[in-house]
Amino acid sequence: MIGNKDNVILNDMDESIGYYKDLYAMFVDVIEDALKKGDTDTAQEQIEYLVELDEWKDYDGLLVLSMNNGMGFTAKPYKKGE
Numbered sequence: 001m002i003g004n005k006d007n008v009i010l011n012d013m014d015e016s017i018g019y020y021k022d023l024y025a026m027f028v029d030v031i032e033d034a035l036k037k038g039d040t041d042t043a044q045e046q047i048e049y050l051v052e053l054d055e056w057k058d059y060d061g062l063l064v065l066s067m068n069n070g071m072g073f074t075a076k077p078y079k080k081g082e
Helices: 020-036 040-056
Strands: 015-017 061-066 073-077
Touching: 015 020, 020 040, 020 061, 040 061, 040 073
Parallel strands: none
Antiparallel strands: 015 061, 061 073
16 A cells, blocks of 8 residues: 555645545654654554554545544544535
8 A cells, every 4th residue: 555645635624635645654754753752652652643544544535533632532424514
């Protein structure tokens, strides 16, 4: 699986929209960057998000990741107009 984090759309509602492989690549990039900086707290938090995202690995449509005011995130299929 090859993804491109640059294919992820970040909107003004703090949501990330993209295909699973691209969202996965985004998380991997953030995790690697955090580890290079020695920021294990951020890396661990992002790994937890990545594990939650993994539930959608067989979904082939666009996904929306919504942050829940510091309470993690929700992943759901993208629906036009929402």
